[in-house]
Amino acid sequence: MASRPRTLYEKIWEDHVVETREDGTAIIYIDRHLVHEVTSPQAFEALRMAGRPVRRPELTLAVPDHNLPTTARRDASGGKIPIADPQSAQQLAMLEKNAPDFGIRYIGDADAEQGIVHVVGPEQGFSLPGTTIVCGDSHTASHGGLGALAFGIGTSEVEHVLATQTLLLQRSKPMEVRVEGEFGPGVTAKDLILHIIGVIGAAGGSGYVIEYRGTVFEQMSVEQRLTVCNMSIEAGARAGLIAPDETVFAYLKGRPMAPKGDDWDRAVAYWKTLHSDPGAEFAKSVAIDASEVQPSVTWGTSPEDVVPIGGTVPSPDSFADPSKRTAAQKSLDYMGLTAGMKMTDIPVENIFIGSCTNSRIEDLRAAAKVLEGRKKADNVRWAIVVPGSGLVKRQAEEEGLDRIFLEAGFEWREPGCSACLGMNPDKVPPGERCASTSNRNFVGRQGPGARTHLVSPAMAAAAAVAGRLADVREFT
Template identity: 60%
Template sequence: MGRTLAEKVWDDHVVRHAEGEPDLLFIDLHLLHEVTSPQAFDGLRKAGRTVRRTDLTLATEDHNTPTLDIDKPIADPVSRAQLETLRKNCAEFGVRLHPLGDVEQGVVHVVGPQLGLTQPGTTVVCGDSHTSTHGAFGALAFGIGTSQVEHVLATQTLPLAPFRTMAITVEGELPDGVTAKDLILAIIAKIGTGGGQGYVIEYRGSAIEKLSMEARMTVCNMSIEAGARAGMIAPDETTFAYLEGRPHAPQGADWDAAVAYWRTLRSDDDAVFDREVVIDAAELAPFVTWGTNPGQGLPLSESVPDPASFEDASEQLAAEKALEYMGLTAGQPLRDIAVDTVFVGSCTNGRIEDLRSAASVLSGRSVADGVRMLVVPGSVRVALQAVEEGLDKVFTAAGAEWRHAGCSMCLGMNPDQLAPGERSASTSNRNFEGRQGKGGRTHLVSPQVAAATAVLGHLASPADLSDAAVSTPVGA
């Protein structure tokens, strides 16, 4: 019987297999940041162990980093301690680190791909749930806990139980104004936040194949929000073109050999998935979340749902609690929801195509009075490219704040936070209660919807801007 893409990568990395036990997998790339690594390094230190493969380990600072005044001492003592601890640990154990102020610094899931470290057919782990981002390259990539971080540091392996496989096939053309973010939000709304639990999802079909690499990363990034272990897309010419010439990509004969192997990383025609979901791309529209988990979302043209409309009692209760927290009323048109803050950035939508997409909407327009807009590039390299293209000037001319690279307002672990009761339209990946600051209310959107919302002051898409049409940049 044929094998799926995920099964092929898994099989190629099994170091030890024993009946009734988890398989022991070799890990090709281990990414670190300041939040989940301190205890892992402490464990190594106490046991007298070293980092087994420093050449396969990379650290960067992102979660706790400020996005303003990065040349000044970090004011928050917890954030400062975590960053200083990471620097100390990396120096002691010989781990490569890109700290605040380094040209390669940025959100860990932006940095890995742009350096060419993320490659098809590899296993990638990080103490961060959105490690699934790297699956866009045909890598088997997933987040791990702190004890597992220590295990990988010490052995470069990880014991794991086998997974189930799911195919999500998206056929057809995405309509104008519909992006990868809208697609993945629609998928999560369809299968639910637990629909992918225990599965590795493979995204397939003509609509997926037409996405740019950056758009594919957006899709795979949010696989975890559907409960999946990982998300993957088979590598193709788009993948190879993105990787070629990057600092850590193979070169010369090694490149030719790598591409030959990468071409084999497709699910066999007779491969059997444990579950299959089919979506018609033509039926999709700009999407927005209304509740407090990424599965509570609807097309922007819809209204806030009535909790009584849900058949399942637990879903009714969840909707009631969500509306109470979000300060919304059943039947309220989503387009009528006013926002205080707009955030463009994160490992979901902080890449150069995302910034181009938002800038194309903002160009020649202004952020609405009373609305704060933060634009935070996913890495220093992204920021430099944006500046070279003049995107920073587009944002600042419109009244947005152009910030330094980092996780920023995706999560309340740095100075960029919502105040209690404030409402945001955010291109990040989670809208949990308090995710962007205690009492903050988050609506997940695409970069284009974020920019249109900033202009009008309420949830909106570019089509709602009457003064001019807005084109969708390739791969947005």
């Protein structure tokens, strides 16, 4: 008797079940664990106090990223430049100590491979198709772009994975987002995921793992897929998935931590089975026509508050749900906007190109293409480009992208999470706006009182030149 058709999520889940409990929860084996300095100190300390080792240290990789300043980290003599914030300094120092103490590979702040953990994992070949990947960070969903079941966990779960290499989890439901057709000019993966969140809402994926399907995703580069899956969490989903294919295999081959030789051949043979079977059933399906997606921008304080760049700030009265009306009014009050304003009339003082969503080489190339031969507007006082890793930074410099950014009036920084979140010196001042390539526009996300508009790298570059939110199609 033939087995029933299964979704990609079901295949990966079922391959990792150690034990299923009577209440429906299951102990799941974890293949890869990424740790950074913010959510790991308490976990390591709990292990130390209990006298427990890390169960499989070779399956964990430690990388500092959230608290690191993106300005110079070494002085002229090679000595460490002290970190001003005591809490940041302490968290970073603890990771630097804890990782080697427990036999975990540590990529230091001055290492060429250092970067944002969700850039480093794929770049090093540590993240692989069909694996379960966790990290104490909600944007772990990024790695789903390689066909991995990847999701964020809390500090107590970080400890549990370190100690047992397993997690007790509730099974999610499979959800399909299918996008067919062709993008119009200026539309990127970032615009698509913003559009998807706008369609299904910030809770549209709650209780689900979203599999992104259709020709649009099949034609995407790996870096674009990582961007889409990165923001699955902003739709409330547990994780995002795109089936691995030849594009993924070519991306991973030869990377430092990827399988080699016969192991590579065996891995690819398995990876080729990782797709949803014909006839597999999804608990929820959404279909989107790619031609309807436009270069997009957020207006409010949730990623679902998104409109095409040619649109206007919506009126709270346009929302049928009373709670949505209330939320929209609060967003407008915080953002300093009024209903009916054209998005292209909104000035911006700050530009941030970076984050685990949009800091890879393709993102930097897209922004540099818009900026080449142009300069930022006089009212843009702060514009920074933060590569996702030291390797991205080096490649960008080899291609001359850094010179384009510098000549346009941008700062060229060291890798890190930077202005995605207000946890390091790169903060947006209260009341000022930022056109940001990051993933969250929550109240205070980029600093107390900061006003964030989420955009693609090319749109951020266009905003820098115009001094306001701008349509990238006018610059290409």
